[in-house]
Amino acid sequence: MDIRPSIRKGNSAGLVTTTAGNDLIHTLSVNRSGVIRSAIIRKILVFNNTGGNVTIQFGTRDASAVPLFVQYLPDLLALNGLENTWSEDVIPAVEFGFVDRLTINGREGNIYALASAANVLISVEVEEFGI
Amino acid sequence: MLFVDNLYSQGPIAPICQIMEHLAIWTENRWVGFQTEFIEPVPRSSNFTVDLIATTGVGFLAPNATIAGQLLAIIQSNANELVHFRWYVLDDIEGQIWQLSNMSRFTPRGGQAGVTLFTPVYDPWLATTTFWVVGGQGDKDARIGCTNISGANIGQARIGFFGYRYILKPEPMIHANARYLPAQGR
Numbered sequence: 001m002d003i004r005p006s007i008r009k010g011n012s013a014g015l016v017t018t019t020a021g022n023d024l025i026h027t028l029s030v031n032r033s034g035v036i037r038s039a040i041i042r043k044i045l046v047f048n049n050t051g052g053n054v055t056i057q058f059g060t061r062d063a064s065a066v067p068l069f070v071q072y073l074p075d076l077l078a079l080n081g082l083e084n085t086w087s088e089d090v091i092p093a094v095e096f097g098f099v100d101r102l103t104i105n106g107r108e109g110n111i112y113a114l115a116s117a118a119n120v121l122i123s124v125e126v127e128e129f130g131i
Numbered sequence: 132m133l134f135v136d137n138l139y140s141q142g143p144i145a146p147i148c149q150i151m152e153h154l155a156i157w158t159e160n161r162w163v164g165f166q167t168e169f170i171e172p173v174p175r176s177s178n179f180t181v182d183l184i185a186t187t188g189v190g191f192l193a194p195n196a197t198i199a200g201q202l203l204a205i206i207q208s209n210a211n212e213l214v215h216f217r218w219y220v221l222d223d224i225e226g227q228i229w230q231l232s233n234m235s236r237f238t239p240r241g242g243q244a245g246v247t248l249f250t251p252v253y254d255p256w257l258a259t260t261t262f263w264v265v266g267g268q269g270d271k272d273a274r275i276g277c278t279n280i281s282g283a284n285i286g287q288a289r290i291g292f293f294g295y296r297y298i299l300k301p302e303p304m305i306h307a308n309a310r311y312l313p314a315q316g317r
Contacts, residue, residue, distance in 0.1 A: 031247075131247060
């Protein structure tokens with residue numbers, strides 16, 4: 001038995017169309033006692049039909065008064081006219097999780113994408129850890 | 132190896148007794164004696180799966196929103212019958228059970244435990260979800276509710292049940308060889 005049980009699920013926001021700003025991809029689950037699961041991105045599917053290549057960053061937001069994007073994964077280049085796919089064989093197991101937000105180093109944990117252009121379609125599969 | 136045939140032992144669900152054997156059932160705050168006249172299985176099936184969102188007509192369930200305990204016909208039993216169920220959830224919810232006038236079940240001092248998608252990870256036979264409902268006079272039914280713990284709006288909150296149905300004959304006294312089981316919290 002895995003000491004850290006997990007479930008796989010599609011991203012909570014469903015099919016996301018980028019806005020070239022912070023786009024919420026997945027909201028972490030919260031259990032009845034307020035404990036928040038963590039998640040690792042296992043698959044990314046991006047369709048780019050914008051007319052040019054688009055850079056996409058995945059990360060979360062910090063505890064600033066106006067939350068700022070914090071990049072967690074290296075930039076991914078979504079080639080124009082292609083469905084761009086990344087799966088767990090190439091995605092490092094970077095864990096998105098809540099970090100106490102009393103300080104500026106706090107992290108929301110929810111997964112966001114920041115694309116260099118609007119109108120790119122994104123779907124993600126995550127593996128969530130918790131209960 | 133010593134094998135303790137406990138009510139909640141790990142392993143596939145099995146009848147708690149044989150036909151014509153005796154039971155003592157904790158219900159309405161007392162032990163009541165019965166003899167078992169008939170047993171039949173209730174396998175996992177479509178009509179023993181319920182969608183609490185559809186049942187209650189709420190349309191969707193927001194994150195952390197709850198559906199209060201629902202009196203579900205599929206887990207009710209006729210007078211002098213017993214149902215013996217295990218249960219599971221199909222969506223990212225936490226199901227909870229109440230029994231006998233909304234007494235919360237699976238409830239130590241720390242709070243009411245529930246059943247989630249993770250439950251079968253640790254408990255593949257769902258033995259820790261076992262409950263019984265005995266039919267008859269009074270409010271002996273179980274109620275099932277849930278909380279959306281997915282972090283997102285969900286359109287379905289599905290819960291399934293499987294187990295056994297027993298037909299019982301009341302006995303004026305608890306038989307010396309009766310098997311004791313709880314059909315109520317305490």
